[in-house]
Amino acid sequence: MQKLFRQLLNSSLADSARVAWLCTVALTTVSAAGQEQASAPKQAGQPPLDRRAEVLPPNGLSLVKSLVEAQSAETPAGEDDPMAALFRDPKGSIWSSTLGGRQFWGDVHFFHHFRIQKNVFTGHYRLLDSHDRRLASGTLEACHSALNELRKKDNIPSMSGTVVIFVHGIVRSSKSMSTLARLAEKHDMTGLEFDYPSTQIDIRDCAEYLHQCISGLEGVEKIHLVVHSMGGLVTRAYFEKYHDPRIGRLVMLGTPNQGARMADHLKGTLLFKTVFGPAGQQLVTDPEGVIPSLPIPPCEFAIIAGVRGDGKGWNPFIAGDDDGTVEVSSTRLPGAADFITIPVIHALMMRDQAVGEHALRFLQTGSLRADGQNEPILKVDQKLPPPPESPRD
Template sequence: MKQFFSVGTGLTLLFFLSSFCPAEETSPSSDKKKNEKYSAKELVMKTMGGRQFWGDVQFFQGWKIQQHVISQHYRLLDPKDQRHASGSLADCQQRLEEIKAAEQLPPMRGKAVILVHGIIRSSKSFVKMKETCQQKGWLVVPFDYPSTQRTIPENANYLGKVIQSLEGIEEINVVVHSMGGLIVRSWLAQQDVVDPRVKRMVMLGVPNQGADMADRFRSNLLFKAIFGPAGQQLVTEVNSDFISNLPTPPFSFGVIAGGRNTLKGYNPLIRGDNDGTVAVSSTRLPGAADFIMLPVLHSFMMNDPETISYTLRFLETGVFRDSGKPQPIPVPQTVTVP
């Protein structure tokens, strides 16, 4: 019981949670219109939320099919998060095909950008990044997964299904925040051959070496209840080798870290410079084509204008700076003992 009621631990955990859970922005809702295209049998309904219990398994032009982690049933959502079907996967796929024909939805093609959120968050946390990518003419895939209900490898399975569903897309780029980067690396571990369409990835505040704060709170009952099984996998190598065994992406990737460029970062509980949640040193993954540190807090990186600018430049050119000069993170040379 001391774990729950220690004032110091409680306040520290509250600070930690607040860094993950600011209010998520949503796009302005449009006026409600009567939908006369569908019969009462296919009544269109606004979802009731519960994003932590649904994982995406298929995507098409903003439409997505999701699976519930407990009941295992599926639902079909339109780009405005309105439900158009519910039941088996086959039911939802059939309904999607009917809608494709009725609305004459064009096939997907060109370049897609998958946005992968972090733990406790949802794709809504990428609203400004999404809008900016769409202005480039890219198809944006706002990937949702039950981050607190399943392990990182289990959530990576959802990502794999979504990537498989992107038929017609010629190039795939990925932008990941926090644990989202570990989801992608876990997906890579599950592949015999990585989809050759995946070209570039930008990592925003990803704990590639684990998170000190997860080490601190991993035994706390409240932390376990809120962050779930994936939260236990965010610890550093001192407590687990899960993250250290994840593969390095075989495609070009860049790392953006948040920090103050001082010996102490935004959070005094984290060793060295940090963004309030993840240490700068933890974001550095050897093999990165480029690295840059910006004065931005962890939870606001995805919608920070400067971060978005650097992210888009890397997706287009493979470097962060307009000078074209990268600052790669070298892979340590192994010493062979004769």
């Protein structure tokens, strides 16, 4: 660490900015997003990850702001954003490999497997490819311009067909949804793993990131969603203000639609507040809270809940059967076209083969079960349709 500070004193401003950022990273604890990245299978041809400039703790924000202000005076001619200069090496090229921005960045635009992300603290943008390599950095306009140049250079066709957006839960990342995304690709659907800063902003602000991604999907005919845990609440918050007519079906995995009792127990603790952030405080079962105010999805949707299968569940602190985190009763939401329980714990639902098969079946057929027999959750004023009449002799 002393060596790093000596470098800060003896280096040029641009070099000092990078070293200071590295100091900030060194003092930051490993985030859940970093753990997700480490455990995720590497894609073929993916280069070694460069962990520079990837995490920015709240207490490091003032440092970065001061660096940006200082760097503005030395921004090269033609550079429209001083943040981009902070990411450049002495030769002028943007550092390429990243961790993908699992907690402090949010996706705002998809084009095939390219994505534009926004930094939740600094507000600047970057363009990543499918291997999380940074291709451009700066303003939103600059990133869109770089993407358009790539489209022309490589003659990349417009998007089309059916897209499935996978929305992770709190503290998790898009990497947790990769198994489901690959399954969607096998069924001729484009799987897009959506990242948002789940631990840094509240649920409704998370929904704004989702809105930007959905509205920017030009050329796509149909959009489905598969959402895990708080990702389902983010999606419901999206429907509070927006609705895209292309949205077809939605599958919720372990979403606490009635609130999470574990959040009731933990909301006052410093650790919970620090790790789960503003959205974590909104996961409670308070009847006057955020969750009861969220709308029922206007599209056709199904719910998959994890259970132990003994009626008691895994977690002794919550009543009834549960997946270790969310009780079955909390996942239920009136208006669901289908409902099923599967013996799986909350953290592993997205990687469970049975969960994936049921979810993809619903997207394709409208039923979770192979026999097509649905178990809907009725609204208060809704009645089951009468059974079909038996054929007369």
